[in-house]
Amino acid sequence: xxxxxxxxxxxxxxxxxxxxxxxxxxxxxxxxxxxxxxxxxxxxxxxxxxxxxxxxxxxxxxxxxxxxxxxxxxxxxxxxxxxxxxxxxxxxxxxxxxxxxxxxxxxxxxxxxxxxxxxxxxxxxxxxxxxxxxxxxxxxxxxxxxxxxxxxxxxxxxxxxxxxxxxxxxxxxxxxxxxxxxxxxxxxxxxxxxxxxxxxxxxxxxxxxxxxxxxxxxxxxxxxxxxxxxxxxxxxxxxxxxxxxxxxxxx
Numbered sequence: 001x002x003x004x005x006x007x008x009x010x011x012x013x014x015x016x017x018x019x020x021x022x023x024x025x026x027x028x029x030x031x032x033x034x035x036x037x038x039x040x041x042x043x044x045x046x047x048x049x050x051x052x053x054x055x056x057x058x059x060x061x062x063x064x065x066x067x068x069x070x071x072x073x074x075x076x077x078x079x080x081x082x083x084x085x086x087x088x089x090x091x092x093x094x095x096x097x098x099x100x101x102x103x104x105x106x107x108x109x110x111x112x113x114x115x116x117x118x119x120x121x122x123x124x125x126x127x128x129x130x131x132x133x134x135x136x137x138x139x140x141x142x143x144x145x146x147x148x149x150x151x152x153x154x155x156x157x158x159x160x161x162x163x164x165x166x167x168x169x170x171x172x173x174x175x176x177x178x179x180x181x182x183x184x185x186x187x188x189x190x191x192x193x194x195x196x197x198x199x200x201x202x203x204x205x206x207x208x209x210x211x212x213x214x215x216x217x218x219x220x221x222x223x224x225x226x227x228x229x230x231x232x233x234x235x236x237x238x239x240x241x242x243x244x245x246x247x248x249x250x251x
Contacts, residue, residue, distance in 0.1 A: 004069060005032040007039035008048045008081075018086035020206040023066050024051040025094030025101040027191075031055065038191065045199055046207065048085055058097045058124065058134030060104030067111040089206045091117045093198060095191050096160060099123020103136035106143055117205035118145045119198050122156060122190045125165035138169055144176040146201045146216075148194045150185035151230065160187055163231070170233060178216055179233040180223055197223060 012019060022042055026032050032039070032051030042049040050070060054062035067090065074085040092115055094102040099120035106115045118141075129135055149166050150156045157163070163181070170179045178201070185193045203212035215222045216234060224232050 003053045004050055004066065005036075005039060005052070006048065006050045006081075007036075007043040008084075009043055009046055012048070012084055013080065016084075018084055019046060019048050020086050020089030020091065020202075021048040021050060021070055022202060022206075023063055023070075023090070023092040023105075024049060025057040025060075025063055025092065025098030025105070026051060026054070027057075027094075027096035027098050029055045035191070038195070041195065041199070042202070045203060047091075047202065048081070056097070057094065057101035058104070058129060058132060060101045060106075060109045060136075063092060063094075063101055063105035064109040064111050067105075067114060087114065089116055090114050091119070091202050091206050093119035093121065093202070094123070095121040096187065097124055097132075097134065100129045100134040100136055103138060103141070104134065106145075107137055107140035115143050117143050117202065119201055120145065120147050121194060121198070122149050122161050122187050123147070123169075125161050126169065127165070128160065138172040139174065141173045141177075142175055144205055145173060145178075146198070147177065147179045148190060148197070149181050150187055150190045150193075151181050152184050153186040156187035156190075167231075173235075175235070177233075177235040178223070179231065180229045181231045183228050183230055 031053035039049040050066055052062055052066055070085055073079045073081040076082060092102050092105055100123050102118050102120045106112050106118050147170055149161045182194050197215060200212040200215040203209035223229055
């Protein structure tokens, strides 16, 4: 947990404008260093992306340690990230066990109130998480959240996240939320196959990107018309989903 992977926009230091940050929680036994393409992708869209090598992220503890590291770097005059991290715009995403870690990070960890949005990719269901001591309480989720899962393979559909479990989990969240299932996609593939919508969600929630918002909001959200997705749900009227206004210019 003391080794971090950090990717950031190449012009971060030139622009001298604080950027939003996204914390990534890896799945069981797979360190952040195994996901360079995902981190590079997020950095190319204007985010500081950070993860660590924790092999067990389900409790959300390593996410909290990572947030603490971001805050430390942001206040360290000798760090390249000195006052370059917009601590008012921090998001989090995680896959599998990391998805359970996302739920715990935004509800029960000391820095939970810092998160402005979250994405959980094929998160471990409640029964499995409780058995593995990653118990979370979805009724405590306060920030806008996006839940995604696959529709193929016994590992995804029978063990990690059966459809009925995803629907039950979604129902327990009272705030702004979106749910979707990616057709013909297995558990491990969800890391990459849903990346376009994950990026759009983060751009909307952390940058107030109106173009990205169209994927989830308005009279005809784009995700509802995408033939690659099914079982799409959006909490109430889409206009109720909060767009977080950036505290710094993104230009």
